[in-house]
Amino acid sequence: MHLHRIHLNPRCREARRDLADPYQLHATLCRAFCTPEQKCPEGEFLWRLEPETDAAECPRILVQSRSVADWERIDTDGWLANADPAIDLHERLALDSLGVGKRFRFRLRANPCVTRNGKRLGLLKVEEQETWLARKGEQHGFALPRLTAFDFSEPSPERPDVRISHEQMLGGKQHSGNRIRVYSVLFEGFLIVTEPDSFKNALLSGIGHGKVMGLGLLSVAQ
Incomplete structure (x- = not known):
């Protein structure tokens, strides 16, 4: 796995167009992984538009x-505007020797949702979003530290120690011409590896729906 950090030029009309439409931005990024006569391999990359800009106010995109x-x-x-040198994640994260109990800082922009009556519905309440992420952790080989309760007068369920911010409704036009809107939030915090193989697969393949729209990239750092 390779991690890239690129910076787009906000003065470029095509860059502004891509930043306004996740589907179009994904299509442009595909060109970095195949020739014009080829189709971009499915699952070749994950990406995320970061909430921060760089020192020159250029939007930053993380591509794995x-x-x-x-x-x-x-x-x-x-x-x-600029592209940082690629990082070999296997080497940087020592994935070949990854063991149970390893702790990482993480960031994930995702679409917390449930499917009811054949429709995918975004989860808008913080508690529901926390539960969704904890459930995904169980599926993908990691656990979230729990918040310490300081009020012992009444029993309360333990909650994961995770920061949820940057709620955003993403919109774009599919190749079919249909427009789609997807609810997303940014999760940040710490995680603990419980099943190394499942966790490495989550890093490679992402978590949840909407990957074409820049969701699902689980980025971690020591």
């Missing part, structure tokens, strides 16, 4: 991929 990106293939003049 199975192969190293070739940003020169995105030949739109002025689209890319």
